[in-house]
Amino acid sequence: MSAFWLLMIILALAAVGFIMGRRRAISSVQGDGRLLHSLPNYYGFNVAMLAFVPAVLVLGAWVIIQPMLISGQVSTHIPAALYEDAGQLNLIMSDVKRVADGLDAAILQGVLSADDASLLNTETTDVRALLGEVGVALGSDVAPSVLSAAQEMRGKTVSGNLIMTIVVLLVAATGFVAAMMMTRRDFRARNAVESGVKALLIAAASIAILTTIGIVLSLIFNTITFFGMFPASDFLFGLTWSPEGRGGSEHLGILPLLWGTIYISIVALLVAVPIGLFAAVYLSEYASRTTRAIAKPLLEVLAGIPTIVYGLFALTVVGPLLVNFFGADGLGWMQGARSVMTAGLVMGIMLIPFVSSLSDDIINAVPQAMRDGSYGLGATQSETVRQVVLPAALPGIVGAILLAASRAIGETMIVVMGAGAAARLDLNPFEAMTTVTAKIVSQLTGDSDFASPEALVAFALGMTLFLLTLGLNVLALYIVRKYREQYE
Amino acid sequence: MSDASLQNGPEMGTPRAKSSLLELDQRTKKRNAAEARFRAYGIAAIAVGLVFLVVLISSIFFKGVGAFQQTFITLDVELLESKLDKTGERDIEKIKKVTTFGYNPLIENALKAAMEEAGVENPFAKGKDLRKMLSSGAAADLRDFVIANPDRIGDTVQFRLLASSRVDGYLKGRVTRESLARDKNLTPVHLDVVDQLKDAGVVAKSFNLGFITGADASESRPEQAGIGVSMLGSFYMMLVVLACALPIGVAASIYLEEFAPQNWITDLIEVNISNLAAVPSIVFGILGLAVFIQFAHLPQSAPLVGGLVLTLMTLPTIIISTRASLKSVPPSIREAALGIGASKMQTVFHHVLPLAMPGILTGTIIGLAQALGETAPLLLIGMVGYIASNYPGGLIEGFMSPNSAMPAQIYEWAKRADPAYYERAWGGIIILLVFLMTMNIIAIILRRRFERRW
Secondary structure, three states, X not given: OOHHHHHHHHHHHHXXXXXXXXHHHHHHOOOOHHHOOOOHHHHHHHHHHHHHHHHHHHHHHHHHHHHHHHHHHHHOOOOHHHOOOHHHHHHHXXXXXXXXXXXXXXXXXXXXXXXXXXXXXXXXXXHHHHHHHOOOOOOOOOOHHHHHHHHHHHHHHXXXXXXXXXXXXXXXHHHHHHHHHHOOOOXXXXXXXXXXXXXXXXXXXXXXXXXXXXXXXXXXXXXXHHHHHOOHHHHHHOOOEEOOOOOOOOEEOOHHHHHHHHHHHHHHHHHHHHHHHHHHHHHHHHOOHHHHHHHHHHHHHHHHOOHHHHHHHHHHHHHHHHHHHHOXXXXXOOOOOOOHHHHHHHHHXXXXXXXXXXXXXXXXXXXHHHHHHHHHOOOOHHHHHHHHHHHHHHHHHHHHHHHHHHHHHHOOHHHHHHOOOOOOOOOOOOOOOOOHHHHHHHHHHOOOOOOOHHHHHHHHHHHHHHHHHHHHHHHHHHHHHHHHHHHO | OOHHHHHOHHHHOOOOOOOOOOOOOHHHXXXXXXXXXXXXXXXXXXXXXXXXXXXXXXXXXXXXXXXXXXXXXXXXXXXOHHHHOOOOOOOHHHHHHOOHHHHHHHHHHHHHHHHHHHOOOOOOOOHHHHHOOEOOOHHHXXXXXXHHOHHHOOOEEEEEEEEOXXXXXXXXXXXXXXXXXXXXXXXXXXXXXXXXXXHHOOEEEEEOHHHHXXXXXXXXXXXXXXXXXXXXXXXXXXXXXXXHHHHHHHHHHHHHHHHOOOOHHXXXXXXXXXXXXXXXXXXXXXXXXXXXXXXXXXXXXXXXXXXXXXXXXXXXXXXXXXXXXXXXXXXXXXXXXXXXXXXXXXXXHHXXXXXXXXXXXXXXXXXXXXXXXXXXXXXXXXXXXXXXXXXXXOHHHHHHOOOOOHHHHHHXXXXXXXXXXXXXXXXXXXXXXXXXXXXXXHHHHHHHHHOOOO
C-alpha cells in the first residue's frame, strides 16, 4: 500500500476517532456535559491526535529511512569490479533504481506478473525493450548484475512496504484504542490536547534552528569534499581565478573575488552612507511633519524594489551612461558597460533607504534633553546635530553601516548583471570585476556535475560569504543593542 | 545718558569688537552659513534619493511599455488543399504530417497577394526573403489553426501573424536602417516594403496579449516570448510559501511570544531568527540545492522546491512582524480571558490571535511580496533557462514540473543577446512591479482599516 493511501486511512481513522471520542465522553456522563472535566470536543481531539500523530511520525520516518537502508544493502551486492569510485557506484545505483521502478510500472500495467518480474533474466528477455514499452527509457542495455540488484531492491521494497503498512496501522490503532480507553468523565482531555498543541508550536519555532543547522551542514560537508580535491591554501591565498583551465592547471583562488566584492561594496557604501545619513538627519531634525510623511515612504519605495530591477537598471541604463562619459569616446577608462562603478553605484542607490531608515530610528532614539541642553548653550541646530546628536548616535550608526555592508556583500543580482564575469585584482573602478556571489551563481548554474571541484568550490565560496555576513551582522547587532540599552 | 551717546559708541575709544545683536559679526555669519549649508546637504541628499527613484521608475516605464505592443501583419491566407491535404480525406493524422515547411509557401503567396493589393513592388526574387518580415513562428500558428479546424482547408482565412522582431523593432524605433547593415536577418530593402505596407494598413502595432499570457520562446523568436507561464510558476511558488510560511511563522511566533520560558534555548531561537533575516538570499539557494535537491531528491527547477526555499527565506520576516502584532495586543485582554477561566491556550487562540490577525496578514503579504521579487536562490535550484515553455498540465504538474518564475524569467531575458529581449525584460518588470504594488497597497489598506489603537 502506498504511503499516500496509508495517510488517507490514518486521516479517516482520526476523523472517526474524533466523533467516537466525543460521543464516548458525552455518554460517560449520560449527556450532562457539566460533569465532564473538559469540553466534549477536547475528548474527540484527544482521540484524533493520538491516532494520527504517532502513526504519521512513524510513516514519515519510514518513508525517509527505508530507501536509504535498502540501497545501502543492495549496493554491497554489486560486484566491486564494475566500479572504481563512489561516483560510479552512484551511477550504477541510479540505474538499478530506474530498472526497479520500471519493473514496478510493468507490473502495474499488467505487462508482467509479480512472479515474472522476480524471475526475469537478461539472457532470455530484452529488459530494455520491455521497460521501454511501459514508458521507462533506459540509456543502455541492462547488465545482469544491475537486473538482479534491481530485483533484489524491488523485493526488499515490497516486503518493506508491507511491514510499514502493518506497523503504521498498528501504531494508529494502538493510539486510537488507548485514547478511547482514557476517555472518562474525569480525564483531563483539554490539558492533553493543549500540551500536544504546545509541542507543535515548539516544533514550528525550532524550524529556525533547523534552517541554520541545514545551512551550516550543507556548506560544511560540501566544503570539506571540495578541500579534499583542491588544496585549501590554494583556495584561500590563490591570486588567480580561472576554473576553465582543465587538467591540473585550474586556479580557484578566492582573493580576486573577495577583492571585487569588497571594492564594489566600498563604492556602494560611499554612495549610500552620505546620502542616507544626510537624508536621515534632515528628516528627523529639520523636516516638517508633511515633508517627512511624503519623503520617507518615497525613499523606502527604493527598498521594496526587487534586486533584479536594479540589476537590469545597471546593465541597460547606468552602464551605457557611464560608458558615454568614461568609455572610449570620453575619458577612455572604461571598456564595457559592466564595471565595479556600475554595480557599486546602483547598489548604493538600493542601500540608501536601508541606511536612512536605520539611522533615522537611531537618531530619534537620542533623548530630546541632550538637544535641549545643546540649544540652551547657544549652539545652532547643525552644531547640535554634529557635536551632540551624531556622536551620541555614532555606535548605532556604525551598526547600521555594518548591516548595510553585509547587505552589499551578499547582494547577488546587481553584481551578476552589472559587475562582469572576469576575476581581476585591479584598482581601476571602471574595470569589470566579479564577486563571490556572482561566481556562486555561475559555478552552480552550469551543466557541470556536483562532484567536480568547479561546482563544489561554490560551496566553499558560500561558506566564506556566510561567515563574512554572519560576522558583520553579529557585530552590528551587538553594537546596536548595546547602544540602545544606553538611552532607554 | 540716552540713545544719543550710544550712537557714538565707537568713538569713545573702546577697542572691543562691536557686539550688536542687530548686526551679525563674522563668526555668527560663518556659523549661520554652516547651518544653511548643512540644511542644504540634507535637502540635496533627499533630492538625490528621489531623483534616483524618478529615474528608475521612468526608465522602467519607458523601456518596458513597448513590450505591451507588438507588430502584427494581417494576411488573407488561402489554405490550399493541394498543399495541406493532398488526398482530400481530411484525415487528421495525415494533416498533422505536413510540417511547418509545408505552410511556408501559403504564407509567401498571401504576402505577395497583400503586397500586390497595396501596390507594393516585390523586390525579392525568393519567397524566403519575403518571409523574413514575419516571425518564424508564423507557420506554426497556421498549422495549429489548421489542425484545430481541418474543415477550413480550402478556404481563405484572415490571420493576424506576428511580424519578426526586427520589423517590430523598426516600428518601435529600436531598429534603424544603419543597424541592419550587418544583420543577416533583415535588410533595409525589407524596411522599405514595411513602410509601404504600414501605409496600406497591412502592418500595424496593436496590444500584445501574448506577452502577458504566453510562454517563453527560443532565443531567435523574441516576438513570441511571453511571461504567462512563469507567472504561473510564481503563482504556484507563492501558494507553497503561503501554505508553509504562514502557519509555521504564526505558530513559532505564538510560542516565542506567549509560551516560551526565559532560558538559553529561547535565546538561541531568537538570535537564530534575527540572524536568518540577514543571511544573503543566495545562501538560501545553496541550502535548497544541497538539502532539497541533492539530499531529498526533489525534482530540479520545480516550483515546489522554489516555494520551500522562499518559505525558509521569508519565515524570519513573518515571525518578526507576527511577534510585533501579538505584542501590541494589550495584556488586559489576556488577563480578562484568564480571569473568566480560559486556559492559556484558549486565551491565545480565542482572543489574542484574532485581535492580532490584521497585523499578521499585513506582515505575511509583505513577506510574500519580498519572496515574489527574489531571484538569486531560484537561479541555484535551476529555475532559469529556456524552461517556461509549456503550460503545466494540471495542479500536481504545476508544482512538480520544471518552471521558471517571473524574476528568473526576466533575468533569463536580460541575459539573451538580442536587444529585443531587453524590452521584454523591462515589460516583465512592469508586470512584476504591478503585482508587488498591489500586494503592498492591500497590506497598507489592511493596516489602515483594521489597525486598532488600544
